[in-house]
Amino acid sequence: MSLTLYSLCGTDPNRPFSPHCWKIVMALHHKGLAFEERPLPFTEIPKAEEGFSKTVPIVRDGDRLVSDSFQIALYLEEAYPDHPSLFGGEGGKAAARLVEGYAQHIVHPVITRIAVYDIHQMLGPSDQDYFRNSREKRLGKTLEEVHAERASAIAALPAQLQPLRHMLGFQPFIGGQTPLFADYILFGALQWLRITTGSIHLPDGDPVVGWFERCLELHEGAGRQVA
Amino acid sequence: MSLTLYSLCGTDPNRPFSPHCWKIVMALHHKGLAFEERPLPFTEIPKAEEGFSKTVPIVRDGDRLVSDSFQIALYLEEAYPDHPSLFGGEGGKAAARLVEGYAQHIVHPVITRIAVYDIHQMLGPSDQDYFRNSREKRLGKTLEEVHAERASAIAALPAQLQPLRHMLGFQPFIGGQTPLFADYILFGALQWLRITTGSIHLPDGDPVVGWFERCLELHEGAGRQVA
Missing domain, CATH: 1.20.1050.10 (Glutathione S-transferase Yfyf (Class Pi); Chain A, domain 2)
Structure with missing residues (x-):
């Protein structure tokens, strides 16, 4: 199953900088999940995934789309319970x-x-x-x-x-x-x-x-x- | 086993006011433990329990003395593991x-x-x-x-x-x-x-x-x- 993280960048896609997206980069690594990061400029976000969310991070996990950093963390914890915990209970x-x-x-x-x-x-x-x-x-x-x-x-x-x-x-x-x-x-x-x-x-x-x-x-x- | 909480008061022993002692009043109730509260003025604290601690809260639980609100909470969690948890993991x-x-x-x-x-x-x-x-x-x-x-x-x-x-x-x-x-x-x-x-x-x-x-x-x- 392929996992994609839409994050935020300026003119340089190699320097994603959003605090909320960095939480999820770290959370995905913590869970040991491979993912592709697709940094977007602010004004491109509403066009991603047919306007799913006005803000990033957005995670696509197979057929599932989730936005909001805390909701994504809760989703990952529930979807991958056998991977290292993000919350410790x-x-x-x-x-x-x-x-x-x-x-x-x-x-x-x-x-x-x-x-x-x-x-x-x-x-x-x-x-x-x-x-x-x-x-x-x-x-x-x-x-x-x-x-x-x-x-x-x-x-x-x-x-x-x-x-x-x-x-x-x-x-x-x-x-x-x-x-x-x-x-x-x-x-x-x-x-x-x-x-x-x-x-x-x-x-x-x-x-x-x-x-x-x-x-x-x-x-x-x-x-x-x-x- | 008798449990005593030394806390802090002014001239009125019926109005203990220390934030750190209130944490422990609530923690003891949370654990469902009966206790006697002994509020002390600031300058009486060093005389309690043979100078065990310069600050309150101090908890005596049978032979055991513990000071510092966080240490007391950790102690209660460990000593009473079958009572409701103070930390949730x-x-x-x-x-x-x-x-x-x-x-x-x-x-x-x-x-x-x-x-x-x-x-x-x-x-x-x-x-x-x-x-x-x-x-x-x-x-x-x-x-x-x-x-x-x-x-x-x-x-x-x-x-x-x-x-x-x-x-x-x-x-x-x-x-x-x-x-x-x-x-x-x-x-x-x-x-x-x-x-x-x-x-x-x-x-x-x-x-x-x-x-x-x-x-x-x-x-x-x-x-x-x-x-």
Whole structure:
């Protein structure tokens, strides 16, 4: 059975950068499933799979189509129960929703402020129009105004990651001794920052850097292959 | 076998308020274990159990003494494996450390700014001296200066709880359909705010209020019995 992941790219299809798609790249490797990744520009997504979803990731697994990163993770866990678990049981599955909330509402906003202008520069002309309009509306500022405050956003990042640093005082991964989907949720956020801006903007010696490097090594260095 | 929980109070032993101790009150009820709670003022803690721990909660279970809320939860899970689980498996246990980090480093700081002066007013004279010195050093301001900015701290609270609100869009508890220790970690934070200031300072209709009320109802209304 063939498995396809539709993800997001700018003009360079070899540099997919979406945090939500990176969660699924890691989840598919975690499950030991072979897949073909098809990165799409923003404005091509509505044309994929006859308009199945306005957003990526989308996974086609044989006849089955699934969108939304968390729904895909739940699907993979159910469809491949004999492969390594993404959640480590029902408690882990439930708690991953709070981890998703932490990533999207505490970590993503500061990453957006650091990376939004760089993301714009990676896109083709049609995507740039869509991206500028939608993001400037959401942020209430021009991309250039956000970019001008980049240094203060970078300075704000470490405090937002303090929960992760706290956890790392006790164990190497959010999943415990080995990673689970909860790790990939936050890995996706920092991988998005790394690919779009060239750095995760944290000082050497920060335990979060150590954890992120461990994640980049996972699954034969799948995360490190894109820079 | 008799079980004792040493917790924290001000001048009124009927109003224990520590977030970390409330986690354990809920965890003990969750496990269906009878216990005697002995609330202590800050400056009496070092005298309990021959100076076993500088902080509460401390649990004595027969001959066994355990301190630190997370260590106590781990102890209860291991010592009472046939009672309802606090973690829902290994993935839930591991993720609870990130939830603890989120509570302590994203939610607690804003609660401290709202409640610190009220906490001071609940304490006896010796405790007030200890509390003022240690907290003013940590906060870099007098308690009165922090209290003067209380309205802005209250205004900042809802955004820090957005991860919880996000999760509540999918399920009624962090534990899923029923609560787990991860819920008690964040319940402890808001219960601390409620007991020390009389309110959790969130608008009616906020899903976080709905979740907090569900937590107050748990275990025969154990949380609601203290106001």
